[in-house]
Amino acid sequence: MTTAPARTGYLIAAACLTIATVMLLPLAYSMLASIKPTAEAAATPPTYLPHGVSLDSYRRLWDYQEGLLTYLGNSFGTAVLTIVLTLLLTVPAAYGLARFPIPAREPIFVVLLLALIVPYQALLTPMFLMFAKIGLTNSLLGLAVLHTTIQLPFSLYILRNTFAAVPREIEEAAVMDGAGSLQILRRVFLPPTVPAVVTVTLFAFITSWNEFLGALVMMSSSAKFTLPVILATARTETSLGGTDWGMLQAGVTISIIPCVLVYLLLQRYYMAGLMSGAVK
Amino acid sequence: MRIRQRVALLTVAVLLGAAGCSQEAEAPESTAVAATTGCASSGELTMWERSGGNKDMVDMLVAAWNAKNPDCKVALTYIPHTEMVGKIAQGIASGQVPDLMGMDLIYAPQFEKAGQLVDLTDRLTGWPELTTASKGHMTVATFEDRLYGVPLYADVSALFYNKDLFTKAGLDPAKPPTSLPELRAYADKITALGGDVKGYYLPGNCAGCNIFTVGPLMWASGAKIEAAGPGDEPLVGDGVKQVLQFERDMVKAGNVHDGDRTENGETFHLQFGSGKVGMMGTGNFNITLARQQNPSMQFGITLLPGMTPNSSASFIGGDLVVVPKGSKRVNDAVNFMKFLLSDDVQVEVYAKALNLTTRADMVDNKYFKEEPLVQDVAKALTVGRTPYTLTFFEQINSPQGPWLKMLQRAYYTDDNLDTVIADAKKEMSDIAAKS
Numbered sequence: 001m002t003t004a005p006a007r008t009g010y011l012i013a014a015a016c017l018t019i020a021t022v023m024l025l026p027l028a029y030s031m032l033a034s035i036k037p038t039a040e041a042a043a044t045p046p047t048y049l050p051h052g053v054s055l056d057s058y059r060r061l062w063d064y065q066e067g068l069l070t071y072l073g074n075s076f077g078t079a080v081l082t083i084v085l086t087l088l089l090t091v092p093a094a095y096g097l098a099r100f101p102i103p104a105r106e107p108i109f110v111v112l113l114l115a116l117i118v119p120y121q122a123l124l125t126p127m128f129l130m131f132a133k134i135g136l137t138n139s140l141l142g143l144a145v146l147h148t149t150i151q152l153p154f155s156l157y158i159l160r161n162t163f164a165a166v167p168r169e170i171e172e173a174a175v176m177d178g179a180g181s182l183q184i185l186r187r188v189f190l191p192p193t194v195p196a197v198v199t200v201t202l203f204a205f206i207t208s209w210n211e212f213l214g215a216l217v218m219m220s221s222s223a224k225f226t227l228p229v230i231l232a233t234a235r236t237e238t239s240l241g242g243t244d245w246g247m248l249q250a251g252v253t254i255s256i257i258p259c260v261l262v263y264l265l266l267q268r269y270y271m272a273g274l275m276s277g278a279v280k
Numbered sequence: 281m282r283i284r285q286r287v288a289l290l291t292v293a294v295l296l297g298a299a300g301c302s303q304e305a306e307a308p309e310s311t312a313v314a315a316t317t318g319c320a321s322s323g324e325l326t327m328w329e330r331s332g333g334n335k336d337m338v339d340m341l342v343a344a345w346n347a348k349n350p351d352c353k354v355a356l357t358y359i360p361h362t363e364m365v366g367k368i369a370q371g372i373a374s375g376q377v378p379d380l381m382g383m384d385l386i387y388a389p390q391f392e393k394a395g396q397l398v399d400l401t402d403r404l405t406g407w408p409e410l411t412t413a414s415k416g417h418m419t420v421a422t423f424e425d426r427l428y429g430v431p432l433y434a435d436v437s438a439l440f441y442n443k444d445l446f447t448k449a450g451l452d453p454a455k456p457p458t459s460l461p462e463l464r465a466y467a468d469k470i471t472a473l474g475g476d477v478k479g480y481y482l483p484g485n486c487a488g489c490n491i492f493t494v495g496p497l498m499w500a501s502g503a504k505i506e507a508a509g510p511g512d513e514p515l516v517g518d519g520v521k522q523v524l525q526f527e528r529d530m531v532k533a534g535n536v537h538d539g540d541r542t543e544n545g546e547t548f549h550l551q552f553g554s555g556k557v558g559m560m561g562t563g564n565f566n567i568t569l570a571r572q573q574n575p576s577m578q579f580g581i582t583l584l585p586g587m588t589p590n591s592s593a594s595f596i597g598g599d600l601v602v603v604p605k606g607s608k609r610v611n612d613a614v615n616f617m618k619f620l621l622s623d624d625v626q627v628e629v630y631a632k633a634l635n636l637t638t639r640a641d642m643v644d645n646k647y648f649k650e651e652p653l654v655q656d657v658a659k660a661l662t663v664g665r666t667p668y669t670l671t672f673f674e675q676i677n678s679p680q681g682p683w684l685k686m687l688q689r690a691y692y693t694d695d696n697l698d699t700v701i702a703d704a705k706k707e708m709s710d711i712a713a714k715s
Binding site: 125216221229235 | 326328331355356357358359360362363367370371373374375376378546547573
């Protein structure tokens with residue numbers, strides 16, 4: 001006989017399974033569409049399970065314009081640069097804001113966080129004009145700088161709050177042992193805050209990997225486009241804006257893979273990182 | 281995407297305003313240099329073109345130029361077409377522009393008026409090629425008697441009809457409909473074949489597809505659609521109501537697939553080649569596409585008809601090639617234009633690929649002579665028109681605009697058609713009044 005707590009457990013499991021199924025269905029549909037023969041991928045009404053399997057969509061994507069590898073390389077390179085820049089800027093900044101006796105430290109932190117509520121689109125044009133003046137347009141470094149600026153407030157929020165939660169006693173012990181500020185950051189603050197740093201890394205990667213509008217605006221030659229931009233181009237590949245659905249779904253499938261892999265690799269740190277940033 | 285498109289277009293005015301403050305002086309090159317079909321200086325030329333246009337044709341043209349001019353090849357970048365207008369405006373505002381651009385011809389007047397394209401009048405004056413260049417393109421390439429571009433490629437609309445289905449329905453495949461009542465009668469017979477076959481196709485959720493294919497039915501019936509500017513009255517003439525009634529009747533009679541109602545243009549180009557549609561307004565680009573899709577299908581092309589027999593019209597669309605303000609290579613951009621309009625390219629690139637030539641005097645060529653369908657579709661150039669308004673997107677092309685709203689009410693509701701037209705007329709007039 002099933003007990004009440006067990007029944008509740010089954011119900012919760014069933015609800016979770018249902019939600020997961022609903023959320024994963026579009027992804028599954030997209031992946032299945034990417035292996036349909038070309039004519040079937042665009043068929044009306046659509047088929048759900050492929051009647052045949054074909055890799056033609058992936059072949060077309062591989063050779064699309066400058067080639068898939070170019071766009072994957074651009075996206076990946078930009079994402080890695082964004083991670084590096086984000087960590088280089090936010091780790092010391094968060095450390096400073098958490099522990100150094102800076103005048104008006106709290107108001108500064110709040111002002112920095114206010115950037116979270118400014119719509120990115122509103123910043124894009126002035127930033128583009130500024131980047132154009134210093135020669136950072138049509139450059140992966142420029143795009144990474146742009147992505148870093150999007151990422152900074154959230155990263156700072158997570159890291160600063162995490163660093164603030166590190167017990168002062170440990171820091172004071174390190175000072176007594178003669179450690180300098182950088183040593184304290186490296187040896188005292190970073191080891192227990194790895195989950196938060198990983199969370200920031202993960203967010204920086206996903207933000208940069210998925211970002212479309214900035215990449216479109218910043219880049220002016222197709223050899224510099226990132227994957228989201230080239231997929232938007234592929235969406236209107238044919239006359240009158242028609243879509244090569246098979247190729248587009250192949251692109252969507254490929255673009256998802258790195259995000260899933262990175263998330264799977266880092267997920268054990270992820271929730272801990274978010275929680276550590278949520279409390280002071 | 282469509283929201284992005286709207287946002288992009290709404291920001292255009294702001295960006296163009298910014299451009300007015302920051303644009304660089306016109307290229308320092310002399311305007312007196314005579315154009316050739318080759319390059320005047322070496323180094324890569326950059327060109328932007330929208331995706332979703334006639335990519336194959338543009339690729340071929342650029343390849344032909346690059347083969348002839350290895351020292352100054354054109355580096356072509358396709359921009360997602362829903363983002364193109366905003367991207368151009370942003371580029372011009374910051375001075376980060378390509379040397380030349382392909383531009384959906386319908387948006388050209390907006391950029392000409394804003395002074396964001398290089399005035400090429402002095403450079404192009406006297407070119408004999410321009411006397412026969414596509415009239416629709418040349419109309420929108422001109423603003424206040426100044427010339428800003430030449431045709432890049434032309435897309436015209438026409439009525440495609442499936443000869444196999446005509447034969448099965450007992451119709452003469454050599455006699456396509458010459459009026460809308462005739463079209464209705466033919467569609468009824470084809471739909472009566474049953475199964476998955478329908479006599480007609482109506483893209484129910486695509487503003488652009490409808491101005492391309494339903495707009496000409498109205499023009500051919502004596503109507504006028506868009507408001508050119510403030511004070512100009514849109515939707516004038518009995519033809520508007522007659523065509524709306526015709527399309528409503530076609531939907532009610534079951535002559536279109538139910539799924540057509542959601543067609544937003546993304547699979548529009550694939551419908552005729554499916555072999556399940558008896559007659560459909562579409563473009564010249566569909567000749568090659570339908571053959572690739574359905575090699576055994578026999579089909580013909582005729583002009584889009586109006587209410588009375590032998591009346592016809594067409595929408596001349598496609599792209600212009602223009603030079604954005606800030607271009608450093610205006611002379612070579614003009615040379616590229618000369619190259620596009622040259623006899624050799626018109627025949628050996630455009631016609632050979634069975635695309636329309638952009639000069640009327642080049643239609644009579646060896647490739648078209650071997651291809652009756654292209655000859656048929658080329659006739660549309662003689663009856664075609666290109667709307668000229670600074671607010672084409674807002675009035676017509678927008679998914680939330682009055683044109684599509686009016687069509688959908690006409691097609692899929694029982695609303696009084698006079699009210700439907702009056703509502704759209706007011707909205708279009710209001711939009712034009714702000715231009």
